[in-house]
Amino acid sequence: MQATNILILILALGIFAFYIGRGRSLALAKPLGGIRNLHSLPSYYGFHTALWCALPSLILLSLWMIFDEPLINSLVMSSMADQLGNTSLATYNLQLNKISNIAEGILGRQGQSDALLAAADYMTQLKVVSRWSLTALMLCLTVIGLLFGWSRINPQFRARPLVEKVMQNLLLACACLAIFTTLGIVLSVLFESIQFFRSVPVHEFVFGLEWSPQTAIREDQVGSSGSFGAVPLFVGTLLVSAVAMVVAVPVGLMSAIYLAEYASKTVRAFAKPALEVLAGIPTVVYGFFAALTVAPFLRELGTSFGLSVSSESALAAGGVMGVMIIPFISSLADDVITAVPQSMRDGSLAMGATQSETVRRVIIPAALPGIVGGIMLAVSRAIGETMIVVMAAGMAAKLTANPLESVTTVTVQIVTLLTGDQEFDSPKTLAAFALGLMLFTVTLLLNIFALHIVKKYREQYE
Amino acid sequence: MSKPVDNLDKIKQSLTRRNRAETRFRWYGRIAILIGLAAVIVLFTDIISKGHGAFRVTYIQLDVHYDQDIIGVANMTDPAQLADGNWDAVPKSALRSKFTDVSGRRDKRKLYALLSNGAGFDLKDRLVANPLLLGQTESIWILADDDIDTYYKTWLDGEPYAARMADNQMAWIEQLHNEGNIRLQFNSNLFTRGDSREPEQAGIRGAIMGSFFTLVLTLMLSFPIGVSAAIYLEEFAPKNRWTDFIEVNINNLAAVPSIIFGLLGLAIFINFFHVPRSVPVVGGLVLTLMTLPTIIITSRAAIKSVPPSIREAALGMGASKYQTVLHHVLPLALPGMLTGAIIGMAQALGETAPLLMIGMVAFIVDIPAGFTDPATVLPVQIFLWADSPERAFIEKTSAAIMVLLSFLIIMNTSAVWLRKRLERRW
Numbered sequence: 001m002q003a004t005n006i007l008i009l010i011l012a013l014g015i016f017a018f019y020i021g022r023g024r025s026l027a028l029a030k031p032l033g034g035i036r037n038l039h040s041l042p043s044y045y046g047f048h049t050a051l052w053c054a055l056p057s058l059i060l061l062s063l064w065m066i067f068d069e070p071l072i073n074s075l076v077m078s079s080m081a082d083q084l085g086n087t088s089l090a091t092y093n094l095q096l097n098k099i100s101n102i103a104e105g106i107l108g109r110q111g112q113s114d115a116l117l118a119a120a121d122y123m124t125q126l127k128v129v130s131r132w133s134l135t136a137l138m139l140c141l142t143v144i145g146l147l148f149g150w151s152r153i154n155p156q157f158r159a160r161p162l163v164e165k166v167m168q169n170l171l172l173a174c175a176c177l178a179i180f181t182t183l184g185i186v187l188s189v190l191f192e193s194i195q196f197f198r199s200v201p202v203h204e205f206v207f208g209l210e211w212s213p214q215t216a217i218r219e220d221q222v223g224s225s226g227s228f229g230a231v232p233l234f235v236g237t238l239l240v241s242a243v244a245m246v247v248a249v250p251v252g253l254m255s256a257i258y259l260a261e262y263a264s265k266t267v268r269a270f271a272k273p274a275l276e277v278l279a280g281i282p283t284v285v286y287g288f289f290a291a292l293t294v295a296p297f298l299r300e301l302g303t304s305f306g307l308s309v310s311s312e313s314a315l316a317a318g319g320v321m322g323v324m325i326i327p328f329i330s331s332l333a334d335d336v337i338t339a340v341p342q343s344m345r346d347g348s349l350a351m352g353a354t355q356s357e358t359v360r361r362v363i364i365p366a367a368l369p370g371i372v373g374g375i376m377l378a379v380s381r382a383i384g385e386t387m388i389v390v391m392a393a394g395m396a397a398k399l400t401a402n403p404l405e406s407v408t409t410v411t412v413q414i415v416t417l418l419t420g421d422q423e424f425d426s427p428k429t430l431a432a433f434a435l436g437l438m439l440f441t442v443t444l445l446l447n448i449f450a451l452h453i454v455k456k457y458r459e460q461y462e
Numbered sequence: 463m464s465k466p467v468d469n470l471d472k473i474k475q476s477l478t479r480r481n482r483a484e485t486r487f488r489w490y491g492r493i494a495i496l497i498g499l500a501a502v503i504v505l506f507t508d509i510i511s512k513g514h515g516a517f518r519v520t521y522i523q524l525d526v527h528y529d530q531d532i533i534g535v536a537n538m539t540d541p542a543q544l545a546d547g548n549w550d551a552v553p554k555s556a557l558r559s560k561f562t563d564v565s566g567r568r569d570k571r572k573l574y575a576l577l578s579n580g581a582g583f584d585l586k587d588r589l590v591a592n593p594l595l596l597g598q599t600e601s602i603w604i605l606a607d608d609d610i611d612t613y614y615k616t617w618l619d620g621e622p623y624a625a626r627m628a629d630n631q632m633a634w635i636e637q638l639h640n641e642g643n644i645r646l647q648f649n650s651n652l653f654t655r656g657d658s659r660e661p662e663q664a665g666i667r668g669a670i671m672g673s674f675f676t677l678v679l680t681l682m683l684s685f686p687i688g689v690s691a692a693i694y695l696e697e698f699a700p701k702n703r704w705t706d707f708i709e710v711n712i713n714n715l716a717a718v719p720s721i722i723f724g725l726l727g728l729a730i731f732i733n734f735f736h737v738p739r740s741v742p743v744v745g746g747l748v749l750t751l752m753t754l755p756t757i758i759i760t761s762r763a764a765i766k767s768v769p770p771s772i773r774e775a776a777l778g779m780g781a782s783k784y785q786t787v788l789h790h791v792l793p794l795a796l797p798g799m800l801t802g803a804i805i806g807m808a809q810a811l812g813e814t815a816p817l818l819m820i821g822m823v824a825f826i827v828d829i830p831a832g833f834t835d836p837a838t839v840l841p842v843q844i845f846l847w848a849d850s851p852e853r854a855f856i857e858k859t860s861a862a863i864m865v866l867l868s869f870l871i872i873m874n875t876s877a878v879w880l881r882k883r884l885e886r887r888w
Contacts, residue, residue, distance in 0.1 A: 175694045182715060185718070255491065275498045282814065282841050292848070391849075414725070436721075440722050
């Protein structure tokens with residue numbers, strides 16, 4: 001049986017278990033004079049039975065799904081071990097792929113060696129065994145669980161605390177998913193990065209000035225080593241982010257100040273959501289806009305001034321990214337500015353300061369930590385932004401600080417290294433994970449720091 | 463010491479300066495807001511002016527003769543014969559009989575290039591649907607090639623884009639136009655077909671279905687998990703280091719670049735669990751992890767806004783903590799949670815970068831019919847088309863962006879509407 005069918009069966013049995021559990025509790029309560037003689041409400045007895053019926057088998061099913069395939073594969077390959085001998089990981093995977101393709105009938109059986117055919121047969125056989133034993137096991141487990149849960153029901157049985165305990169653990173598991181996600185991110189980028197740093201030394205990656213990620217097809221190829229110096233990528237990323245900040249910080253900050261301090265209610269009610277529209281537009285749309293509208297426009301503008309602007313320039317990508325970040329900065333700044341106590345404004349105005357002096361000399365200094373935190377969050381977002389730079393910043397890894405030239409960024413390189421089918425163990429693909437590690441570390445530090453500042457600042461005025 | 467009169471003068475002078483600074487400062491604010499609004503307007507007008515044309519496409523009317531001998535099909539019910547039929551010859555012969563004076567291979571090739579490459583297959587589909595047409599002649603509208611389409615549209619606007627046109631092609635189009643045999647029709651292909659290398663045949667149906675399946679899975683996973691996590695953190699969690707740690711994690715995940723989630727999906731789901739690439743299942747899983755923080759944070763805010771008096775009343779009536787939460791707090795917090803879920807889904811619908819990592823960037827012609835069919839999603843389709851060299855794809859891309867933006871606008875306005883309609887102020 002298919003896993004989805006088993007899942008549906010388990011759920012159906014669980015529902016069935018709910019009803020018979022509830023039914024039994026009602027039947028037990030009747031001679032005693034109604035359900036008020038039960039410890040818990042009847043539905044809790046139902047839930048209790050359903051949990052015993054479905055939960056163990058669901059856990060086992062998910063474990064089985066995870067370990068089923070690797071186990072079969074290793075069994076098949078160990079049966080082939082004497083033919084294969086001691087081989088590298090790549091040929092191992094190749095053989096395994098071939099066997100499973102033969103077993104699934106994707107690859108024809110003609111012309112394959114006997115050993116492969118035998119292994120494929122063995123694999124099919126194992127899969128059939130696995131499937132049937134899974135089905136049988138699941139059925140047994142659900143029925144046993146159902147009977148056990150059912151048999152425990154009696155009027156004194158404390159079903160509600162038990163059900164609530166299970167529920168609390170389920171809720172906790174859901175909350176812990178956030179930790180597992182972080183852990184998954186760290187582990188996945190860390191492991192691949194360690195593998196990468198085995199072939200490319202860390203200092204070469206972090207301080208190297210040349211980036212041309214290539215892997216050799218032949219050992220003796222020219223330039224077979226490739227070079228993985230990531231400094232041009234870091235410089236490119238910083239350049240694009242800097243351009244974005246130059247656009248976003250003044251515009252975002254000034255509009256936040258205007259909306260918070262000057263604007264009438266009607267202007268605010270209109271302008272705030274209108275600016276927020278910019279935050280809701282998908283980044284791929286910005287990328288398209290940057291590549292097809294802004295970049296050609298800048299190039300023509302440049303030529304009319306006698307400047308040569310590359311058709312994929314850091315200026316175009318960064319400028320459009322800045323537009324994207326405007327609402328981000330303005331809403332964060334708006335929050336911190338409105339959080340500044342009114343008494344500070346009143347005090348300053350009473351001393352005869354004009355409104356703009358109050359803003360510049362009192363409100364901004366008071367809100368500064370929050371604003372800095374917001375800007376740092378915006379920087380981390382600019383560094384991690386992908387689609388705009390993929391579509392508008394270019395691929396050439398140049399070490400330049402000129403925003404009119406095309407640069408490449410960390411995220412662009414991750415995308416180009418990982419799209420398409422590659423072998424997973426070549427330095428080229430692993431380099432993407434090393435870049436991912438860099439990106440994750442930097443943005444994480446920025447975020448933790450910024451969130452800390454913002455939180456501390458908020459507490460100050462609460 | 464200066465005299466008081468001097469001071470007054472000084473203050474008067476400085477006052478005008480200060481007032482001027484005040485006005486300037488206000489104008490900076492106004493200009494900043496105007497820049498933001500201008501960006502919105504420029505963006506939308508640019509996309510709409512580029513994309514509106516794609517909703518109409520050029521068709522050419524021809525007298526088509528379904529000649530049994532040319533096609534090589536005698537029996538319309540035999541699939542082998544249908545597959546071998548020379549369908550391309552049908553529109554070609556129709557063109558030749560329309561423009562009888564064309565001779566020479568080069569000119570003929572130019573003539574055939576008037577129609578879409580897929581015209582023969584469209585006629586085949588029509589013939590299979592109406593087998594009685596075999597051997598008959600009818601006058602029908604046939605899809606034109608994308609270059610012709612671009613030329614005809616720009617020609618109608620008075621600024622013909624003729625870079626990829628030959629002189630005789632332009633003459634034929636003028637002739638067709640004067641006879642009324644070429645016209646713009648609603649582009650139904652855009653909404654009924656999958657991707658194609660030929661711009662005139664490419665549609666976004668496949669991408670929309672891919673987005674649909676991915677989002678359904680994302681919603682099914684992230685909403686229950688996110689709400690459960692929010693309930694736990696808001697109502698049950700003891701205040702200790704572990705729950706603080708969970709909270710820090712959630713806040714950080716909300717700010718992690720989306721491409722990192724793509725790396726996670728690639729390393730864990732594809733490389734470790736061997737989920738197949740390019741399918742909505744893996745896309746949905748990655749987007750679930752990505753939208754979870756958003757949903758948890760908004761759900762927590764919604765739970766927080768339910769006043770404690772509700773909880774106290776339920777507890778006072780003898781309800782257990784769980785009964786209080788499930789029967790009283792949750793229903794009252796649901797509108798806020800739904801709003802958060804819609805915003806999370808809008809975010810997931812517009813997301814591109816992580817999906818590039820997990821192979822949803824493949825060229826897929828077939829329209830996906832389930833969660834395990836290879837698929838692409840709308841933003842990735844936009845990315846793919848934006849990369850295509852054909853000029854006609856610029857128009858298509860903008861049209862796809864318009865469709866995507868209208869979905870997002872619908873989702874966001876419904877979130878706002880829901881909040882206004884259902885949320886209670888306490």
